[in-house]
Amino acid sequence: MTGSVVLIHLAGAVALLLWATRMVRTGVERAYGDVLRRKLRGTLRNPLLAVAAGGALAIAFQSATAVSLLVGSFAGSGIVTGAAGLVAVLGADLGSAFVVKLLSFDLPLLVPIALFVGTTIFLATERRAWRQFGRILVGVGLLILSLRLIGEASEPLRESGILPVVVNYLAADPVTAFLIAAVATWLFHSSVAFILLIVALAARGLVPAELGIVMVLGANLGGGLIAAMLSRTMSPPSRVVPLGNLAIRAIGALLALAGIVWLHPPLELLGASVPLQIVHAHIVFNVALVIAGIPFAGLVARTIERLLAYAAPPVPVSFEDKDTNALDPEALGTPSRALANVTRAVVGVCETIEVMLKNIMELYEEPDRARMAALAALDDRVDRRHAAIKLYLARITTGQMNDDEARRTQELLGACVKLEQVGDIIVRNMLVHVGKKLDRGLNFTPEGWRELLNLHAAVVANARLAFNVLISRDTETALQLVREKDRLRDVERATSRSHFERLREGTPRSVETSSLHLDTIRDLKQINSLLASIAYPVLEERGMLGGTRLKAAE
Known part of the structure; x- marks a missing residue:
């Protein structure tokens, strides 16, 4: 199989992964979005409940970005404070990490079951809630199928003479690998999809553990960047949460990158295989962000508010x-x-x-x-x-x-x-x-x-x-x-x-x-x-x- 054919297969599998992730997210949003918003709004005042609610919502939406923008709108409306919203989004990032863990399991039998049941439900009823539930099941089936296709499409890359050169270069230059992962995640508009791609390649022995973890850190930075960029047209109070989340994730990712490069921690403690080490490193990083971020959420929110107030134009254009x-x-x-x-x-x-x-x-x-x-x-x-x-x-x-x-x-x-x-x-x-x-x-x-x-x-x-x-x-x-x-x-x-x-x-x-x-x-x-x-x-x-x-x- 020629290199161009391999890349076409891989591009198609990645496109299916992105589409399936979107299917699940939009299905949940259309069927249960309003109920989930109300539940989230009522729990944000307690930090621990906010973390749990943000995590649950991220698992449902398959996207921490959606939660970040939603909570940001709550903060902009004065329903919650910027600090409380920021804590909830840290929980959403952790929930997104658990989504990666769930989807990294080998579940081949779930693909035909989810596709068959989801399609049957979608075609058998006109009720919106049930049709969207069918859509969610189809999306889950396609998502797992796309991961299998990524693995199969990347199999010929083991014999490639170019890939080892690229991998070795990135392994020797972690800063470049970190930045490439951040940009790629922003282009994907989904940190879940990009990290699942890294895990799938690692399962084929194409990405070593340390490089995979460095790229996961970059993906975490890119994930925060997505929401920050999407919020640029929102009002300044609504941007406090996405920008605050980006600040915390950027600082945390850079500190973790420095620790990986200089300390070379024993990655074997994270799991017996490279994919497990990458997935568990992603979870550990987000747990650490939640623990470290809760005490500083108020300070970060106030700092972002002052910066936005300073940068605001003197004569805003009205709606x-x-x-x-x-x-x-x-x-x-x-x-x-x-x-x-x-x-x-x-x-x-x-x-x-x-x-x-x-x-x-x-x-x-x-x-x-x-x-x-x-x-x-x-x-x-x-x-x-x-x-x-x-x-x-x-x-x-x-x-x-x-x-x-x-x-x-x-x-x-x-x-x-x-x-x-x-x-x-x-x-x-x-x-x-x-x-x-x-x-x-x-x-x-x-x-x-x-x-x-x-x-x-x-x-x-x-x-x-x-x-x-x-x-x-x-x-x-x-x-x-x-x-x-x-x-x-x-x-x-x-x-x-x-x-x-x-x-x-x-x-x-x-x-x-x-x-x-x-x-x-x-x-x-x-x-x-x-x-x-x-x-x-x-x-x-x-x-x-x-x-x-x-x-x-x-």
């Missing part, structure tokens, strides 16, 4: 300014350009509505006057954007529009009106319910609150589908959104029945919160109906919408 810039008046004479500008502006409205949807349920759980006022201000922002978009659409030169552009104009205008109505329901109805709950000191029953959370999670998931339909105009996504509307109607009926059963039983808290409970169900149902209607123009254009119901699938 509204950026949206106004998207509606370029010079593009009005070219409908295609003008509609592209409107699409960008509507995306900004979608992002604000999603924030409002998420925040309103957090206020139901923990009412706060300041955050209620902030949510109301978001609705004012939506109203301003809606007015600007409507005026801009009215000024586009209609004489040069073709039929598709005319339809797109009406579609964007209709979607923007619906989004503005969603914002009104959140603020004028649901926010009023939050105020009543706060003023009267009411609390839902555990069963009632769980039902509302499940209903809210379904609406948030449907909102994301609606936003995707609006941008991509994908038929399958539009069909899924309309089907989810019907499914949510059944969930709403079941929720209402459960509530009335508790009323008949005379449950005190159900009686006290009955009006709030039923009004919230009604509001969530209305929001979901508005969002689902965004799919109608796409389905109608393709002849898939008959009257008020979907045509039977052919």
Whole structure:
């Protein structure tokens, strides 16, 4: 087998590894993301619980980067302090190390089982949670399969004359190996995937233990760099956690690298084989970071906050300014350009509505006057954007529009009106319910609150589908959104029945919160109906919408 063929096979196996990792992460995010966020938010105040919660979330998401950005957003919203968020992310890094350990086991039988069961579940049901669970299983199967393919693809490299030269050079120059690993991890956008690649090559005898550990240290630095780079467009308070994590990981990795180079510790203590030594070194390093990082988390967070405050521009550009810039008046004479500008502006409205949807349920759980006022201000922002978009659409030169552009104009205008109505329901109805709950000191029953959370999670998931339909105009996504509307109607009926059963039983808290409970169900149902209607123009254009119901699938 020629060298080029070997590299093609290896590149394909690595690409499958990256894709499988992404499949698992997105499956967990779509199915359980909102629940996991709420659980994490409630445990961050205790350092030990924060470490455990961050680790569990990293195992679920298969990504410490996702946890770092999520916790960073919590810190930016004032839900947790930067120090508490930093501790949670250190726990996430440790959880990510345990993911590598779990995936390093030889589990050949799990591949066909995970692929078969996952595919069967995905195809056998239309329920989102079950379909995403099937997606997760397929991703796990492909991930383990990719590791086997990497091992098989790298087998011919044992006889290569070039590889030993490269390996010997890197082994003799650990600093270069460390930097290459950091850059490669950043390019992979996954420290788990890169370290699994190193472990797979080590299992074939292609990477010695000390070089593998040096590259694992570089991967840890690169993993911190990923989140820090992805957070560069976030607000300064939200960047404290990713940047603080990067600082701790960089200092820890450099100290560990110096220890490896100068002290040459006995690596045999980490395991009987080279792959075990590499995996265990990764875990030991992250355990050490957790132990050393907890006492210094506050100091690091405060230092990063001061640096960000010092580096902040004196006159920041507001969100509204950026949206106004998207509606370029010079593009009005070219409908295609003008509609592209409107699409960008509507995306900004979608992002604000999603924030409002998420925040309103957090206020139901923990009412706060300041955050209620902030949510109301978001609705004012939506109203301003809606007015600007409507005026801009009215000024586009209609004489040069073709039929598709005319339809797109009406579609964007209709979607923007619906989004503005969603914002009104959140603020004028649901926010009023939050105020009543706060003023009267009411609390839902555990069963009632769980039902509302499940209903809210379904609406948030449907909102994301609606936003995707609006941008991509994908038929399958539009069909899924309309089907989810019907499914949510059944969930709403079941929720209402459960509530009335508790009323008949005379449950005190159900009686006290009955009006709030039923009004919230009604509001969530209305929001979901508005969002689902965004799919109608796409389905109608393709002849898939008959009257008020979907045509039977052919």
